[in-house]
Amino acid sequence: MRAIWKGAVTFGLVNVPVKLYSATEDHDVSLHQVHDADGGRIRYRRVCELDGETVPYEHIDKAYDDGEHVVVLTKEDFAALPAETNREIEVVEFVPSDQVDPVLLDRTYYLEPDSKSPKAYVLLRRTLEDTDRTAIVKFALRQRTRLAALRVREDVLTLQTLLWADEIREAEFPSLDGSTSVSDKELAMSAQLVSSYESDFTPEDYTDEYQAQLRQLIEAKIEKGDTLDPAETFGEKEEGEGAEVVDLMEALKRSVESSKARSKPSKAGSSSKSSQRKTG
Numbered sequence: 001m002r003a004i005w006k007g008a009v010t011f012g013l014v015n016v017p018v019k020l021y022s023a024t025e026d027h028d029v030s031l032h033q034v035h036d037a038d039g040g041r042i043r044y045r046r047v048c049e050l051d052g053e054t055v056p057y058e059h060i061d062k063a064y065d066d067g068e069h070v071v072v073l074t075k076e077d078f079a080a081l082p083a084e085t086n087r088e089i090e091v092v093e094f095v096p097s098d099q100v101d102p103v104l105l106d107r108t109y110y111l112e113p114d115s116k117s118p119k120a121y122v123l124l125r126r127t128l129e130d131t132d133r134t135a136i137v138k139f140a141l142r143q144r145t146r147l148a149a150l151r152v153r154e155d156v157l158t159l160q161t162l163l164w165a166d167e168i169r170e171a172e173f174p175s176l177d178g179s180t181s182v183s184d185k186e187l188a189m190s191a192q193l194v195s196s197y198e199s200d201f202t203p204e205d206y207t208d209e210y211q212a213q214l215r216q217l218i219e220a221k222i223e224k225g226d227t228l229d230p231a232e233t234f235g236e237k238e239e240g241e242g243a244e245v246v247d248l249m250e251a252l253k254r255s256v257e258s259s260k261a262r263s264k265p266s267k268a269g270s271s272s273k274s275s276q277r278k279t280g
Contacts, residue, residue: 005141006114009124009150009157011091016121017114018089020141023158024108029214078143089139089159091150097134100149104162111150111157121157128152136162189252196259 005020033042046055064071113121128135128151135150137159147162 001110003112004109007087007089007139008114009089009091009111009135009137011124011135014120014124016124018111018121018157019114020159021110021112022107023110027208027211029211029218081143086140089137089148089150091135091137093136094128094131094133095136097132097151100134100162103168105149106161106163109159109161111159125152125155125157128157186249186252189249189256193252193255193259196256 001021003019009016062073137148137150149160
């Protein structure tokens with residue numbers, strides 16, 4: 001991995017030098033656009049509206065337009081912003097870990113100690129673990145001020161950027177006005193269904209089926225001369241598959257009966273779990 005940022009975590013008089021790394025990576029198949037008539041690659045040009053010339057990236061600035069004024073912001077303008085030049089991850093407060101709503105979580109980064117002695121890093125890590133606290137921090141990355149949660153994952157400090165409060169939409173749905181009632185019998189049967197699926201979550205047991213099928217399709221097209229019908233690779237979809245079941249009680253009964261008729265699903269059978277959930 002390559003560090004994308006260097007700085008220091010600061011709280012009080014404690015200074016913890018760190019390097020920042022992306023904790024995740026995209027595994028999607030890389031695709032580009034082509035002309036359906038001849039397969040020619042479709043490319044986009046950055047053309048100036050005034051002179052019609054193609055503009056290279058190094059000569060592109062950004063601008064703000066409020067309808068009356070256009071303000072051009074250069075790379076030098078962005079570099080001069082105080083927040084952009086600050087290399088500190090400032091701890092603003094320590095909060096109970098369960099108070100960080102998952103809907104706020106955005107990107108995840110790893111922090112590596114960036115000093116000869118990792119003692120300050122280990123001290124901060126142990127403190128967060130022992131107090132069951134998450135540090136809420138502010139820092140600047142890629143011309144943006146970020147709010148983030150600093151927490152521990154497998155003995156490594158991780159930084160999870162947070163969305164700002166005004167970026168979270170309110171979930172206001174008229175259908176959830178509290179007028180819908182659920183019977184005790186339905187709740188009991190639903191709980192029984194949940195119990196039949198109980199397990200410990202292991203992310204490695206699950207795969208991105210769409211990407212796997214996409215790779216399978218690409219390989220098959222290469223092998224068969226690019227004339228393959230997708231149905232030939234994956235088979236015809238069964239009639240009614242994925243149809244919505246309207247009767248909740250009937251759906252619960254069918255799911256429970258199906259669960260009783262088979263042994264408890266293993267994690268290796270995650271794909272069968274998925275199909276059972278679709279049916280229910």
